[in-house]
Amino acid sequence: MSHSDTVCEESVYTAIFKDYANNLYHFLYYKTGNLSMAQDLTQEAFTRLWQNCQAVLKANAKGYVFKIANNLLLNTYKHRRVVLQFEHRPQSEAHHESPAFLLEEKELKAQLETAIAALPEKQRVVFLLSRIDKKTYQEIADLLGISKQTVEKRMYNALDTLRQLFAGIR
Amino acid sequence: MKNDExxxxWVNGQLTAAELDRFKQRPEYEALEKLRAKTDQLEVPAFAEAQMLADILAIDKKAKPPTTGKRRTLSRWAKYAAAAAVLLLAGWFFWPTAQPVTWATGQQEQQEGRLPDGSTFRLNAESALTYQPKTWAAERRVELTGEAFFNVEKGQTFTVYTTNGTVAVLGTTFNVWSRDNTLEVSCQTGKVAVTNLAQTQRHVLLPQEAIRLTAGKVTMQWTTPANDPISWMAGVSKFRQVPLATVLAALERQFGVRIDARAVDTTTILSCNFDHQDLDLALKTTLTPLGIRYVLHPDKTVVLYAQ
Structure with a gap:
């Protein structure tokens, strides 16, 4: 193993961090609905990767940080209620909407967040990785270590639940 | 069904034009499209990625002992386990708990929230609610300024602290208004105990009963019609025998306007309702019976004149 291939090399480590830190952070947020926890666990997992750089192969680095974070998570977040609060992406066209409309939009967002938070965890993670991170089914399958068929099934169920929220809205 | 190709x-944007046409024929298409549009607006709040990377790289790997031999490895893992345990413990004690959680609304806003025990509340405009997650398990306690409707899950005593007194319940639905020196509580279901700040008076409300304390003293008691919805949640503000100043403040909150009432007597007592939809109509229904004229300026200022 040449030295430049090890995770201990700063450039190699930085590349891994840039590829996966945000992924891991989003994944943890989708699972827990807790931003500070997602951030802390991301930091902890990557700190361990850095400290154990000699023991971890570059090809296994992604799996390593996800595994560490998942293990830490299992110990901490059992039985907590998931609450998701996203930021609202500003819309491109300038809107001059009435306060009533804006309030309605805000409530709809809150309802959507509540509905997403109420999804079973596995469906929620798949749904958000697809819809917010714009990952393909294959990428999600690889990330979570499940089959593409499983991704399809979870996505189908999530969509089936969430679309009910929008049935009957003008 | 899960093989719904x-x-x-559609999810992955891979439909051909012909397939899209076919997909649009489905009855659930419209709801799915709205779901997509709304979800596309969601964004995960970003974190300081560059700072985190810098922090980690600043950790000196070389400070750690080299990993040779089985014994070493074992003790090293033990050390990590201990470090992780300390970290988790520290985290449990200090981080999620130290910060109180606050919901706040501005003018023209209402907001719904959920507390850790599943109790829910809805805040009216310009109101704030705070609770302390650290002590929640020991005491169901929230602090409120402004107005909120509560739906409390059954369990230990649930207490709303305000600057005008406290409202304690076991499991019920009720509305609390606390602004200036006035506390108004109406009970919809269950049983509610209202205590003034000095703790000299305690009143128990049964369903449909309502009470008003002004400066710590009971100034009014009345009953609300059965199954009467809390009016502000339906977009109507209702007042009974309150000073005009109170109604004007509510108009400012609900419509985001500023009211210049220097020319009129704001201590006049009145009862009125106004709808949150139409400012002009609200001003008319509130002010005309009092013989007050008003001018609505484009900068959202309303100036009042005595007749």
Whole structure:
């Protein structure tokens, strides 16, 4: 193993961090609905990767940080209620909407967040990785270590639940 | 069903024009499209990625002992386990708990929230609610300024602290208004105990009963009609025998306007309702019976004149 291939090399480590830190952070947020926890666990997992750089192969680095974070998570977040609060992406066209409309939009967002938070965890993670991170089914399958068929099934169920929220809205 | 190929192609934007036309024929298409549009607006709040990377790289790997031999490895893992335990413990004690959680609304806003025990509340405009997650398990306690409707899950005593007194319940639905020196509580279901700040008076409300304390003293008691919805949640503000100043403040909150009332007597007592939809109508229904004229300026200022 040449030295430049090890995770201990700063450039190699930085590349891994840039590829996966945000992924891991989003994944943890989708699972827990807790931003500070997602951030802390991301930091902890990557700190361990850095400290154990000699023991971890570059090809296994992604799996390593996800595994560490998942293990830490299992110990901490059992039985907590998931609450998701996203930021609202500003819309491109300038809107001059009435306060009533804006309030309605805000409530709809809150309802959507509540509905997403109420999804079973596995469906929620798949749904958000697809819809917010714009990952393909294959990428999600690889990330979570499940089959593409499983991704399809979870996505189908999530969509089936969430679309009910929008049935009957003008 | 899970092999719904069209649906999955739609999700990933892989439909051909012909397939899209076919997909649009489905009865659930419209709801799915709205779901997509709304979800596309969601964004995960970003974190300081560059700072985190810098922090980690600043950790000196070389400070750690080299990993040779089985014994070493074992003790090293033990050390990590201990470090992780300390970290988790520290985290449990200090981080999620130290910060109180606050919901706040501005003018023209209402907001719904959920507390850790599943109790829910809805805040009216310009109101704030705070609770302390650290002590929640020991005491169901929230602090409120402004107005909120509560739906409390059954359990230990649930207490709303305000600057005008406290409201304690076991499991019920009720509305609390606390602004200036006035506390108004109406009970919808269950049983509610209202205590003034000095703790000299305690009143128990049964369903449909309502009470008003002004400066710590009971100034009014009345009953609300059965199954009467809390009016502000339906977009109507109702007042009974309150000073005009109170109604004007509510108009400012609900419509985001500023009211210049220097020319009129704001201590006049009145009862009125106004709808949150139409400012002009609200001003008319409130002010005309009092013989007050008003001018609505484009900068959202309303100036009042005595007749």
């Amino acid at each position: 069209l649906l999955h192609k």
